[in-house]
Amino acid sequence: MAVILDAFVQLGQMMVVLALAPLLAGYVRKVKALLLGRRGPPLLQPYRDLLRLLRKEVVLAHSASWLFRVAPYLVFAATWVAAALVPTFATGLLFSYAADMIAIVALLGSARFMLALAGLDVGTSFGGIGSSREMMIASLAEPAMLMVVFTLSLLAGSTQLSSIAAFMQGAGVGLRVSLALALVALVMVALAENARIPVDNPATHLELTMVHEAMILEYSGRHLALIEAASHVKLLLYVSVIACVFAPWGIAVSGQGWPAYLAGLAAYAVKLAASGFLLALFETAIAKMRVFRVSDFLGAALMLGLLATLLHGSPETVARRLRALRDATGLTSLLLHYPPYYGHDKAMRSLRLFAERVMPEFKR
């Protein structure tokens, strides 16, 4: 029964990300327009755009190969699978063990790899410029993202997003310098990866500074629809990762029943709305950078990420955390677990430390 429910949640998650992604894009556009004093396109415009593109014929360049026609499907599939494995409204997804955060980053890397190749396929100058710059940006954004993953893993002891979310929900996380640095780095990476201002401008066309749009310039019709949908899903994915790690409130945990899932969905909607608003606000407040300033921007993100990994907490906080736990739950007994990779000696040393340094604190 539980497995069926989990499978259902997993399927629901896949549908939710697909259904909500264009809405988020439309919402950000709308808020941006309102902030600029324009009326802006309707909220549902991205859905209409996708449907319009699906109805149109594909115009394919003479020099396009089979790779150009296969790439949109693979890009869309890889992005969708990655998004389906990020907890949005519920943790404990049935297949969350298939990929941890590193694998999710790498899946997005696979999608980008295909897209950059497709940009080179027709053999135009614009496609090349887009691919080349996209790979330059990725070569800095991806390590910065992995440094963020490292930081979270050092704190939570896991690269699994559900475990990280559970850890961040728990007591005793508190405000940490490393987490703040990681958040800043993650936001910077998310802006770069989704071709947002200040790295790229999603609204431009026919401009030499564009990156993502230049890469997909030759696409049309259903192929373009798939790529557009994939980039909507990617934006949603990054917002979900930030929400799941830094604002895990309200995420339903497996086995809590329907009300928890509904509450989780509501909380997720609130988080999306808030982060979409912040994104729009940020984009209206800042100007796009020159493309060769992007390396400074992302280099800063990488350094912040590295700094964050070096500033993780010390093991001396065990007693403080235990006291907080006892005060909160009134626990009377404790089960110690030392992971097998500690080896015999380290486990013994930890046990001795626990007996000599932590236990006296709790003697009645």
Place this chain on the structure above:
Amino acid sequence: MALEVLLWCNASLLAAGAAGLVLARRRGATPLVYGASLCITLVALVAAGASLLAPASLGATRVLPVGLPWLGAHFRLDALAAFFLVVINLGGAAASLFALGYGRHEETPGRVLPFYPAFLAGMNLVLIAADAFTFLFAWEFMSLSSWALVMAHHRRPGNAAAGYLYLLMASFGTLALLLAFGLLAGPSGGYAFDAIRQAPPSAGIAAVVLVLALIGAGSKAGLVPLHVWLPLAHPAAPTHVSALMSGVMTKVAVYGFVRIVFDLLGPPAWWWGAVVPLIGGITAVMGVLYALMQDDLKRLLAYSTVENVGIIFIGLGLALAFEANEMSGAAALALTAALLHAFNHSLFKSLLFFGAGAVLTSTGERDMERLGGLIHRMPRTALACLVGAAAISALPPFNGFVSEWLTFQAILLSPALPQWLLKFLVPAVGALLALSAALAGACFVKAFGITFLGRPRTPIASAAAETDRFSLAAMFTLAALCLLAGILPGYFIDALAPVSQALTGANLPRQEQLDWLTIVPVAQSRSSYNGLLLFFFIVLSASVAAEVVHRFASAALRRSDAWDCGFPDPSPATQYSAGSFSQPIRRVFGSVVFRAREEVDLPPPGDPRAARLQVRLSDVPWDVLYRPMASVVGFAADHLNRLQFLTIRGYLTLVFGALVTLLMVLTVWQ
């Protein structure tokens, strides 16, 4: 039993080499030699693989009465040797299969056929050698036979210089290994590995041996700054030999390092775990940055070998750090990651070299700036190379990702290390690893995109034709293995268990019983990866998307000119080229790493001269290390030249003086 089979395989490889020597001018020699090599390496592959999967049969020893009279030649087959034998013979079999087609285009078979089986035999001998003399003999045999293959086309510009540099570096590396074994054997002279194992050296000597092993094995593997010969020599050889040198011989070097440091040297000191990963990280990033700057396809692949060797050494160094702190589980994880990456790299690097070889036979061109659009002309080669490019860029669901993921998992265990230096250093190495993985993606988008995609840049590129069946068979076998090792990594990790058990005293939990063949290096709640499910999901979602799109969307398709923002230009020169693709990355990293300088020569208005943009990259290790060293050697040689023109009295005085000095040294010593 398996050991005897392997020894016979070596003997038959040498016989095949002799046959190649005798028959080189006959017509049937090429298929005979490569066919024989293929069969023999397959037999050796089966023998080694079977003994790796049935660990009870490991540990057989054999002493043959050749070599030094008081020592004999010791041979032993243990888990480590069996694993590397699988790597070598798999690569050897693939290269032989490829060469059945590729070798037909060889202009001077007499310069390749005798040395090719000898090279394979040399590598096999290194792995089963169990005493220092046999090891060094086989090592040098391997070096010299591969040198002969590098010199096969010695009249082409640059090849002779590459061969000379290779010979120099190989001799230097062997010298370092010779000294390392001398120190390991100690004053009593126990050169058999068993004797060395029983008398581990003191800490000071062990440190010197570590440095010597890093120099000796590292120069063969291509660690920065000892890599300078590699990108010159590997591409100079015929392509199937390039694949063997890059994909396989560097693994023999890794084996040498593991054998000396993990097996013979006794327990490691913790600082080894700081030095080795740092060198590995620097090697990885420098290697891939150099690779990105290349226009020559084979040289790009050779530089990318440097990168991957760096990744392997990161894993090995982490294993040393964990082992020094008696965290055997974590050490097993890091070692498994390194060895799995060695295996994976041998697959995709051979595959990519075969692709470059197919392009070379079909167009005669290695320069990417003169290729392009080959995906239309060579669709099968392009597909196989696409798999190789994705695998080497560490993209799921292929195999390169699995081993890099495992290395990341090992890095994430570093906070448990007690030394502060390691706590700070290992995450920094992690950043280097992440950087090199991302740059590798850019590098192979460039390599594949410029070569196979776009429009043909020259008439020869537009007249290319698909390569032969043997070459395609070799490429698709390796591509299938890349995918297989990516989606079913559990089996490959389990096969490595006896190796890590023997070297670190622990192994990863058995993976094959886990649900859905997930791999879980430490604990489920910590991290897990399932390539099979990811592959299945990607295929499923792509087919769902395709099905939905084809059912509900317009199926109309029209061919037309490219849009290109309204300004399409029929000249293929308007495309992005290899140099322009890497320009952004050169601007970001190059000014620091290569001291890159761009010089623009713009004629004044009215002058019809063409404008020129010149990019100067400087090779820092070459400028800082090798050029001064070469000038010192040249200076000394010039001045010692005078000794050649002494009188007979002068020479006699020199001999007498040397004798007296030696006698005095001996007196003072005692």
